[in-house]
Amino acid sequence: MAKVVCVLYDDPVDGYPKSYARDDCPQPARYPDGQTLPTPKAIDFKPGTLLGSVSGELGLRKYLEANGHQLVVTSSKDGADSVLDRELPDAEIVISQPFWPAYMTAERIAKAKKLKMIVTAGIGSDHTDLQAAMERNITVAEVTYCNSNSVAEHVVMSILILVRNFIPSHQWVLKGGWNIADCVSRSYDLEAMSVGTVAAGRIGLRVLRLLKPFDVKLHYMDRHRLPEAVEQELSLIYHTSLESLAKVCDVVTLNCPLHPETEHMINEQTLKYFKRGAYLINTARGKLCDRDAIVRALESGHLAGYAGDVWFPQPPANDHPWRTMPHHAMTPHISGTSLSAQTRYAAGVREILECYFEGRPIRNEYLVVQGGQLAGVGAHSYSKGNATGGSEEAAKFKKTVA
Numbered sequence: 001m002a003k004v005v006c007v008l009y010d011d012p013v014d015g016y017p018k019s020y021a022r023d024d025c026p027q028p029a030r031y032p033d034g035q036t037l038p039t040p041k042a043i044d045f046k047p048g049t050l051l052g053s054v055s056g057e058l059g060l061r062k063y064l065e066a067n068g069h070q071l072v073v074t075s076s077k078d079g080a081d082s083v084l085d086r087e088l089p090d091a092e093i094v095i096s097q098p099f100w101p102a103y104m105t106a107e108r109i110a111k112a113k114k115l116k117m118i119v120t121a122g123i124g125s126d127h128t129d130l131q132a133a134m135e136r137n138i139t140v141a142e143v144t145y146c147n148s149n150s151v152a153e154h155v156v157m158s159i160l161i162l163v164r165n166f167i168p169s170h171q172w173v174l175k176g177g178w179n180i181a182d183c184v185s186r187s188y189d190l191e192a193m194s195v196g197t198v199a200a201g202r203i204g205l206r207v208l209r210l211l212k213p214f215d216v217k218l219h220y221m222d223r224h225r226l227p228e229a230v231e232q233e234l235s236l237i238y239h240t241s242l243e244s245l246a247k248v249c250d251v252v253t254l255n256c257p258l259h260p261e262t263e264h265m266i267n268e269q270t271l272k273y274f275k276r277g278a279y280l281i282n283t284a285r286g287k288l289c290d291r292d293a294i295v296r297a298l299e300s301g302h303l304a305g306y307a308g309d310v311w312f313p314q315p316p317a318n319d320h321p322w323r324t325m326p327h328h329a330m331t332p333h334i335s336g337t338s339l340s341a342q343t344r345y346a347a348g349v350r351e352i353l354e355c356y357f358e359g360r361p362i363r364n365e366y367l368v369v370q371g372g373q374l375a376g377v378g379a380h381s382y383s384k385g386n387a388t389g390g391s392e393e394a395a396k397f398k399k400t401v402a
């Protein structure tokens with residue numbers, strides 16, 4: 001019997017939904033590169049329901065209990081008296097979502113003597129100290145591709161929201177007023193701008209494809225260059241450095257994982273490469289950016305806007321400066337947890353668990369760490385080391401606002 005600890009975000013403030021806005025939740029047949037959607041033997045949830053909050057339990061309880069395992073579900077994840085810390089000593093598997101990450105630091109991994117696997121229900125396993133997982137021979141897996149396109153949609157939305165100055169204009173409507181000049185004095189067309197993505201993996205490439213019809217000039221950098229045919233199809237300009245990309249782009253979108261190579265890649269120094277009035281979109285990870293350097297760049301007008309949904313740590317402190325900095329279009333971390341995406345990653349977690357318990361190999365594309373080293377997609381996209389430093393600050397968040 002295995003103990004599975006699953007850390008999920010809280011239910012909605014009005015309780016777990018009894019009904020939904022739509023009756024169905026359309027899904028693609030396959031991902032764009034041909035990868036199949038998750039293939040568990042069965043699922044015990046209705047697609048399109050809220051699975052990522054504590055009452056949704058990722059649809060796992062029936063399956064785990066029928067196989068004699070124990071499932072502990074909690075949203076209590078930060079601070080020494082958290083339920084997560086209490087349950088860790090005999091946990092075999094820990095599951096969490098990046099939206100409400102269980103920070104699996106070296107200290108926690110040391111405490112979890114029986115831990116064999118850490119699963120990210122989503123994409124992005126930087127909340128786990130990958131170095132410590134490698135040293136303890138713990139498998140780390142994520143549900144590759146499950147929400148890459150969901151995030152790409154959020155990126156395109158965020159670019160338009162900033163460039164068109166949507167939020168201040170919407171606020172004029174809410175406050176009962178009507179001042180066109182006020183709305184448009186920061187509003188531009190995206191058409192003809194230069195847009196660059198830092199990383200052109202599953203999300204970055206999708207963003208480039210979605211933006212192509214806007215008649216923008218498309219730029220990218222990545223440690224792996226795209227095939228020539230793709231570069232030609234999308235008329236892409238490849239850059240070998242952030243400096244060369246940022247110098248020519250009006251909009252920069254970050255789509256690389258957080259790992260020691262990319263931590264704080266946007267900082268006081270690298271922001272100097274950006275054009276005055278550039279927009280920066282970050283739906284990848286909060287810690288790719290130096291928090292205070294972003295605030296200063298917005299306050300001085302060097303950046304015209306910043307948008308995204310990722311913060312560090314998560315949840316961010318109630319007085320985190322990104323909540324109140326000028327010209328931002330931030331949301332809590334939601335882009336990859338639409339009901340559509342939850343359906344896919346809950347099924348993907350079930351597939352990973354079935355493989356684990358039945359002694360079958362976990363798909364290579366889901367692996368981040370295995371056998372004491374980076375593996376599968378992890379070897380392609382991450383670097384060794386640890387990016388969880390400072391995550392204990394998440395304990396400072398207080399649920400003061402309903």
Ligand SMILES: NC(=O)C1=CN([C@@H]2O[C@H](COP(=O)(O)OP(=O)(O)OC[C@H]3O[C@@H](n4cnc5c(N)ncnc54)[C@H](O)[C@@H]3O)[C@@H](O)[C@H]2O)C=CC1
Pocket residue numbers: 122123124125145147148151198199200201202203204221222223224255256257258261262283284285309310333334335336337377380381382
């Ligand atoms: N906001 C959200 O809800 C979500 C955010 N994400 C974030 O987006 C990231 C990317 O996701 P995918 O595109 O699906 O992953 P992916 O693995 O397909 O792509 C990552 C790309 O980053 C590149 N890369 C890695 N290190 C780099 C570096 N130092 N410089 C330049 N390029 C580098 C890799 O070569 C790869 O092409 C995730 O790791 C995660 O942090 C992912 C899903 C949901």
